[in-house]
Amino acid sequence: ETGVTQTPRHLVMGMTNKKSLKCEQHLGHNAMYWYKQSAKKPLELMFVYNFKEQTENNSVPSRFSPECPNSSHLFLHLHTLQPEDSALYLCASSQNRGTGELFFGEGSRLTVL
Amino acid sequence: QKEVEQNSGPLSVPEGAIASLNCTYSDRVSQSFFWYRQYSGKSPELIMSIYSNGDKEDGRFTAQLNKASQYVSLLIRDSQPSDSATYLCAVLKGGGTSYGKLTFGQGTILTVHP
Numbered sequence: 001e002t003g004v005t006q007t008p009r010h011l012v013m014g015m016t017n018k019k020s021l022k023c024e025q026h027l028g029h030n031a032m033y034w035y036k037q038s039a040k041k042p043l044e045l046m047f048v049y050n051f052k053e054q055t056e057n058n059s060v061p062s063r064f065s066p067e068c069p070n071s072s073h074l075f076l077h078l079h080t081l082q083p084e085d086s087a088l089y090l091c092a093s094s095q096n097r098g099t100g101e102l103f104f105g106e107g108s109r110l111t112v113l
Numbered sequence: 114q115k116e117v118e119q120n121s122g123p124l125s126v127p128e129g130a131i132a133s134l135n136c137t138y139s140d141r142v143s144q145s146f147f148w149y150r151q152y153s154g155k156s157p158e159l160i161m162s163i164y165s166n167g168d169k170e171d172g173r174f175t176a177q178l179n180k181a182s183q184y185v186s187l188l189i190r191d192s193q194p195s196d197s198a199t200y201l202c203a204v205l206k207g208g209g210t211s212y213g214k215l216t217f218g219q220g221t222i223l224t225v226h227p
Contacts, residue, residue, distance in 0.1 A: 040121075040219070041219065042117070042201075042216075042217045042218055042219045042220070043157070043201070043217040045214065045215065045216075056214070090156055090157075098205075099145075099205070100145050100146075100147045100162065100203055100204075100205040100215045101147070101159055101162060102157075102159065102215065103159075104156035104157050104158070105156060106155065106156050107156050
């Protein structure tokens, strides 16, 4: 596989469920990101990891919990979400933190009922 | 004031015309500027980056930057229906607590009609 892959591509969950989104990059990059994309709103940065250390948490509610076990894998653990959390969640990677040249995965479309 | 502002459109141009997409940003410490293209149902894809004042050309695409006016634009020459997409302007801040933070605009929807 090449590039940035995300699973699952679609996810429907209830407000009391716990689920996880997975991202894997095969580009040899050192930085990984989670972005949220909602209709008619700009892409919102959620978390940044550089060399598997979290360098930014953009005031994200604690019901979103990221995990980065190594530079190639990134998870977003979800629990007790709200309907307004329904969105497209995009993972991205870059060679290093501090560059604007991001490579995005295809995204995970989340619907919270 | 939004950090990165784009006209959401939609911008409709005929095939073969020049499409002009504009973006303004509020923070003067911004150093690097990017244009991403996002097809419907797909993820954003980087198409242009520009770091210094002036023009940068890549095929049918030209990015223009004017830091004094805090303005960046993307011109698409000889527009094709396959250029129909949402174009996202992104700005990278270079200093302070926002080091390396990439901020996106809302995006401009471009439609190229045959």
